[in-house]
Amino acid sequence: MLNVKGLLEDIKASPYEEIVIAAPHTGVVEFAGIRPGDKVQGRSGTWKEKPGTVLAHLTREKNRKPLCAPEKGEVVEVHVELEGRFVEAGEPLAVIRHFLTRKEVIELILKKALSLFPAPEKAKYYFVPEIDQKLKVSGKRSVKLRDGMEVFIVSRMKRETVLPYTGPGGIIYSVYFHRGDNVDAGQPLIGVCPEDQLSLIQDVVTKVQSEWEEVE
Amino acid sequence: MPANKHKVLIANRGEIATRIIRACCGLGLDFVSLATAGDLASGHVSLARELGGEKALYRIESYHDANEILSVADAAGATAVHPGYGFFAEDYRFARRTAARDRPLTFIGPSWWAIRDLGDKISTKRIARSLGVPTVPGSDRPVYDELEAEELARALFAFQDEQGVESGCVLVKASAGGGGMGIEEVWNMDRFRSVFRRVRNYAKRHFNDEGVLIEQRILDFNHLEVQIVSERGGRNHVHFGTRNCSIQSLGRQKRIEVAPGFVPGEIGYYFDAAGVLEAITRNSLAMAAEVGYDSVGTWEWIVTPKGEPFLMEVNTRIQVENGVSAAIARLRGEPGVDLVSEHIRLALGEPLGYSQQDLSFEGVGVEYRIVAEDPRERFAPWAGRIERFQWAERPWLTVHSHVPRDAAYDIPMDFDPNLALAIVWGENLAQAKERGKSFLNELVLEGAAAGGGEMRSNIGFLLEKNQNILEF
The missing domain is CATH 2.40.50.100 (RNA polymerase II/Efflux pump adaptor protein, barrel-sandwich hybrid domain)
Known part of the structure; x- marks a missing residue:
């Protein structure tokens, strides 16, 4: 029999995950004014069609794309030193602490x-x-x-x-x-x-x- | 090289990227290379850093993303882009885009319109037919409709029946595919519909185009190629001889390529082999001149057991097997031709600098593709870690590989498990085969799968097929 209570206690001991927001592709980074401690929203809507809080924009080939928070949480780190720079794919840009949802x-x-x-x-x-x-x-x-x-x-x-x-x-x-x-x-x-x-x-x-x- | 020094962005990976890096260095050109996160252990990454420094390599998300490639070109100050083979090599939209953007780049390959006209199998067939060049019977445009496809297949079966073919066969191919991917055989009409649907779904997933070609399968044929080279502006077409690529895996992937295409001096053929080589070379050159082809390219032919050649397609790119043609080519009597360098040099606008009379061919070249696959399991790709990969250096041997020889290498999952191309040269076919055999026997290739399974490779298959090279 599954011990649901025990499993819940384990999760409660560490009820969040840290999400590293990395550049999904190359481009020039422009942060959207986020700072450590800011609260951000994740995707929402019936089909997750509403994007989360904009964290930064990444521009390449004249395409300026928003980089949004995938989940609700709190910003814990922002790599502001990359502001205005061309970054490679996979470069970490920020970290969000996301508390697990039901x-x-x-x-x-x-x-x-x-x-x-x-x-x-x-x-x-x-x-x-x-x-x-x-x-x-x-x-x-x-x-x-x-x-x-x-x-x-x-x-x-x-x-x-x-x-x-x-x-x-x-x-x-x-x-x-x-x-x-x-x-x-x-x-x-x-x-x-x-x-x-x-x-x-x-x-x-x-x-x-x-x-x-x-x-x- | 031209006074305006170029910087070449290499939009490819693996073995071809290493060859382009070396060619750029040989031509005195700067370069910048790319790698995805899953491909950082590839030899092209370490070679780029070794020969170009840390700034010669950019991490990207995908080799398939044009925006990614072009944005790196701008950030790195590249002036030309080399697509290698696969990926964007035969994408005319990409070639057109590189030339038409605000900050134009030189596409190392043919003009975009040449890729559009010849890169598509259907368009090639139409051009060939208009010039009287024989082509494989079948559809001359992509088929999307199931009933139309069935009608075509029935007509081809009926045609083969009339020709006295005992058991006819029809090929169902993804129109936008290439390199043997997305091709299936159908031996009777009962299975046609399910195969058609499967290939159409495959084409949609991999090429984002559901178009399918229905062609007659010519059995027991030889697959020959003519290597064409010309300069920008579509002038001065020369050929670098023929190749025979008939030794393939079950999935119609080339495994051994030989130059020249036939050796009538050493093997007796039931047809005029020298005449066939002359005819396909003449027709390929004529077609290249007619369309103003302006780069390195390959005209692919199939030759029936009766010695009838049919043009199959044109590959408007540098081929994997270009090195085997270079191995037997002599420029003003001298060896050391490098078609990868020629491709770059000519695309950047240099004149050819020689004519057909300056080219000659000597001996026989054989290329063995060393692949991690299991011939006993229908050539299923093998994934795992290569622990040791070593061979003895020989004056008659050239090996191109991206697999590190000084460290273990995990084969990435997103690409074919090709490990190396080994090119052997001999004064004649017998010597080339003997040298190939000794190379394959001495080759050390060891590894293990993640679950501890034994390393699989096609070396045994290559050794077996080596015995009958060019026999037809």
């Missing part, structure tokens, strides 16, 4: 409760077109899996192979990878909830919702 805590705990299907090798993963379509149209929990079902396309070194799902039958409850990302071997791709355990998983969700207090 939803993130639920995902963390569900990783312990769901049946995880890990990436067998480092590669890019995609859902096969039929499943991809279903996920887009009807959402994650609309896809029912069974052992041996062809679910993923593995793209490695420009070659593609089909990867069948192996594990208990159930519905896709969580997806842990993004299209085009390189996933390391052993990292979970999806979390599957066997149908007979749906109520147990719902209990976990309810418990976390009632016990986790979000930092404003």
Whole structure:
């Protein structure tokens, strides 16, 4: 039986993560006046369509692009020495301390409760077109899996192979990878909830919702 | 070099980036190189730092991002951009953009319109047909519609049936693909629809274009190439001979390339091999002159067992296998031709400085592509760490590699697992094969997969195929 209370206590002991805001690509940096201690907002809206607080702008090829806070939190560091300079991709620009949301805590705990299907090798993963379509149209929990079902396309070194799902039958409850990302071997791709355990998983969700207090 | 000294941005990675760096240094040009976070262990990174200092290398997010490349060009003060092969090498929009921007850059390659007209397989076919150059039967424009594709495939099967082909085969290819990627064979109509859909999805994912070509598969053919070189302005076309690239992996990836394309002096062919080489060279040169081709490029042909040549496509870039042609080329009787340097020099506006009469060819060159892949598992790419990669230096051997020889190297996941190109020269085919065999037998290649699995490579496959090079 999953010790939800114990897991929650562990997370409460360190309830935040530090997010390094790095230059996603090359360009000239122009900070948006942020300072350590400033509160910032992350993406919001039903589809996360509203961008977070602008932290900086990055300009290249006459394109001035805003660099926004991905999550809500507090600015703890700003590399002001880079103001007006051309930076390379991956250059750290700022650090945000983000306090975990209820939803993130639920995902963390569900990783312990769901049946995880890990990436067998480092590669890019995609859902096969039929499943991809279903996920887009009807959402994650609309896809029912069974052992041996062809679910993923593995793209490695420009070659593609089909990867069948192996594990208990159930519905896709969580997806842990993004299209085009390189996933390391052993990292979970999806979390599957066997149908007979749906109520147990719902209990976990309810418990976390009632016990986790979000930092404003 | 010209009085206005250029600085070349190398928009590529791995082995070709190392060759371009060395060519720039040989020509007295400054350069700047690029690397992504996952590619920092590549030999081109250390070579760039060694020969150009810390400022000769910029970290970028992706080799596929034109904005990234051009912004680095501005920041580094580059005046020319070398796309290498793959990535932007055959992207006419990129070539046009480099020339048309406020701060123009010289694109090291053909003019953008030449890439547009010849870089597309369909457009090439149309130009070739208008000049009476034979091309492979099949669609002459990208097909998007499933029913239209099926109709074309049925017609090709029927045509092969009429020709007396026992079991016909149709190729389904991503129109925007290249280098053997996105190509599948169909042996009967029952499977056609599922293959068409798969290739169309692949094309969409990798090339952002669903266009598919339907072509007749010519079985048991030889894959030949003609190396063309000309100067800016589309003048003074010369050829650097022919190559035979018929030894390929199952995924139609070249693994051994040989120059010249046939050796009628050493091997007996059932057709006039010398005549075929002469015909494809003449036709390639004529087509290059007709369209005003103005750089280094390759005309690719397939030759049937009856000795009939069909033009397949034109590669408007420097090829991986350019070194094997250079190995047998003699300029005014002297060896040491470097087509990578010629490509840069001519693109920057220098005159050719020689004619076809100054070029001759001597001996046989064989290029072996050393790749981390498993021939027993349908050439599946192998990922892991290379612990030792060593070979004995020989006067007849040139090895181009980005794999460090003094440190372990983790093969990146985003690219083909090519490890090295080894070019062997011999006075004749027999000697070249013997030298190739001894090189491959002595080569030390050791590594391990992340899970402790054994290192896989194609060395055994190369040794096996080495025995029958150029036999047809």
